[in-house]
Amino acid sequence: MIIVSSCVMGEACRYDGKAYPLDQAIEELKNMEVIHICPEIMAGLPTPRMPMEIVGEGKERKVLSKDGKEYTQDFIDGAQKTLDICKEHNVRYAILKDKSPSCGSQQIYNGQFEGKLIPGMGMTASLLQEYGIQVFAAETAPYKKIKVYDYLEQHGISYIKHEHEPVYTVEQANEMDVSIQAQQCKNLFLRNKKGDRHFLVILEHNRRFDLKQFGEENGLGRLSFASSKRLKKYLGVEPGSVSAFALINDGNHHVEVYIDRDFNSEQNISFHPNQNDETLEITYQDFEKFIKSCGYTYQKC
Ligand code: SF4
Numbered sequence: 001m002i003i004v005s006s007c008v009m010g011e012a013c014r015y016d017g018k019a020y021p022l023d024q025a026i027e028e029l030k031n032m033e034v035i036h037i038c039p040e041i042m043a044g045l046p047t048p049r050m051p052m053e054i055v056g057e058g059k060e061r062k063v064l065s066k067d068g069k070e071y072t073q074d075f076i077d078g079a080q081k082t083l084d085i086c087k088e089h090n091v092r093y094a095i096l097k098d099k100s101p102s103c104g105s106q107q108i109y110n111g112q113f114e115g116k117l118i119p120g121m122g123m124t125a126s127l128l129q130e131y132g133i134q135v136f137a138a139e140t141a142p143y144k145k146i147k148v149y150d151y152l153e154q155h156g157i158s159y160i161k162h163e164h165e166p167v168y169t170v171e172q173a174n175e176m177d178v179s180i181q182a183q184q185c186k187n188l189f190l191r192n193k194k195g196d197r198h199f200l201v202i203l204e205h206n207r208r209f210d211l212k213q214f215g216e217e218n219g220l221g222r223l224s225f226a227s228s229k230r231l232k233k234y235l236g237v238e239p240g241s242v243s244a245f246a247l248i249n250d251g252n253h254h255v256e257v258y259i260d261r262d263f264n265s266e267q268n269i270s271f272h273p274n275q276n277d278e279t280l281e282i283t284y285q286d287f288e289k290f291i292k293s294c295g296y297t298y299q300k301c
Contacts, residue, residue: 001033001034001035001089001090001091001092001093001150001154002029002032002034002035002091002092002093002094002095002146002147002150003034003035003036003037003082003085003086003091003093003094003095003096004025004029004034004035004036004037004094004095004096004138005036005037005038005095005096005097005100005103005138006036006037006038006041007019007020007021007038007097008020008021008022008025008026008095008097008138009021009025009026009029009036010026011036011038012047013038013040013041013047014047014048015040015047015048015049015050015051015052016048016051017047017048020097022138022139024143025095025138025141025143028143028144028147028236029095029143031251032147035085035089035091037082037085039075039078039079039081039082039102039103039123039124040074040075040078040102041078042077042078042081042082043074043075043077043078043081044074044077045071045074045078049065050065050066050067050069051065051066051113052064052065052066052071052075052101053066053101053108053109053110053111053112053113054101054108054109054111054120054122054123055111056111061123063075063101063123064111066113075101075102075122075123075124076123078102078123078124079102079123079124079126079127079128080127082124082127082128083124083127083128083131086128086131086133087131090154091133092133092134092149092150092153093133093134093136093146093149093150094125094128094133094134094135094136095136095137095138095141095143095146096122096124096125096135096136096137096138097137097138097139098137098138098139098140099117100122101122101123102122102123102124102125103122103124103125104120104121104122104125104137105121105122105125105129105135105136105137106119106121106137106140107119107120108120108121108122121135142275144236144237144241144273144274144275145273145274145275145278147248147249147274148245148248148273148274148280149273151245151248152280152282152290155289155290155293157282157286157289157290158282158286159280159281159282160268160280160281160282161278161279161280161281162180162270162278162279162280162281163277163278164277164278164279165277166240166276166277167240167276167277168239168240168276169240173205173279180270180279180281181267181268181281182267182268182269182270182281182282183204183205183263183264183267183268183269183270183284184204184205184270184279185202185203185204185205185244185260185269185270185271186202186203186204186205186207186209187200187201187202187242187243187244187246187271188200188201188202188203188209188225188242189201189225189226189230189231189234189235189242189255190211190214190223190224190225190226191223191224191225191226191230192220192221192222192223193221193222193223193224195230197220197256198226198230198234198254198255198256199220199223199255199256199257199258200235200242200244200246200247200255200256200257200258201214201258201301202244202257202258202259202260203260203301204260204262204263207260207262211223211224211225214301217301218258218299218301234249234250234254234255235247235249235250235255236249236250236274237249237274240276241272241274241275241276243271243272243273243274244271244287244290244291245271245272245273245274245280245290246274247290247291247294247296248294249274250294253294253295253296255296256299257291257296257297257298257299258298258299258300258301259291259298259299259300259301260300260301261300261301263284264284265284265285266284267284268281268282268283268284269281269282269283269284269287270282
């Protein structure tokens with residue numbers, strides 16, 4: 001499960017009575033079961049409220065408003081209530097608005113109310129991190145990857161993560177300076193002539209693929225590669241990042257799945273976590289479990 005700061009999802013809970021909507025957060029997290037939290041509202045603070053900043057360090061940290069009143073206990077309460085929600089819902093990832101004295105994870109204001117930022121974390125972000133929750137700044141979070149990690153973990157699928165330079169083609173993947181023992185795949189996103197059926201074809205990366213032959217053999221008629229617009233619409237990813245894991249974004253199960261009949265079920269298999277600068281390796285059994293958990297049946301090809 002993922003939690004996200006309410007203000008970045010468009011809720012007007014900031015100190016100035018406004019929201020701080022982030023298009024990327026709203027787009028990536030739509031249709032997902034995520035928990036919106038505002039620690040300051042949960043602490044019972046009103047909206048609007050005075051601007052507040054953290055002064056001091058470590059155990060000496062205090063939260064003061066611009067007019068000099070202390071709100072430290074309110075911020076501790078808001079952080080604790082957020083942590084309680086995380087524990088109750090097995091939250092592993094938090095996407096929080098940066099620079100806030102509660103939610104900031106990279107930067108906070110310097111405590112002098114002069115608009116200057118310093119490296120640091122807000123009260124909630126630091127408590128969640130202490131508890132082992134991975135905290136990301138909403139402004140720069142790798143949403144696509146977080147969604148995949150969270151999905152796999154929630155479904156009991158363990159993975160080995162390989163970080164590398166972005167790769168866009170199978171040839172580039174073959175040349176990567178990273179040793180991945182698992183079977184690598186090419187993931188092809190196709191459409192029929194009418195444009196009302198779409199197919200994700202997952203093949204061993206060296207297997208030759210003939211579009212015409214594939215369409216004929218599987219009774220699908222004339223096929224073509226689907227546009228980037230259709231890729232975004234149905235699988236929620238960009239060209240160069242097509243992956244079996246993108247099926248988590250196809251909530252309506254519109255896409256039909258074909259899997260290489262020659263995959264070796266004894267060997268691990270690998271895919272990008274919907275962003276092409278990482279590869280995740282899972283067992284073949286977990287790959288099948290993943291496909292089924294997303295609600296798909298698949299054809300062998
Ligand atoms: Fe947004 Fe967090 Fe501030 Fe609430 S406490 S307004 S969620 S940044």
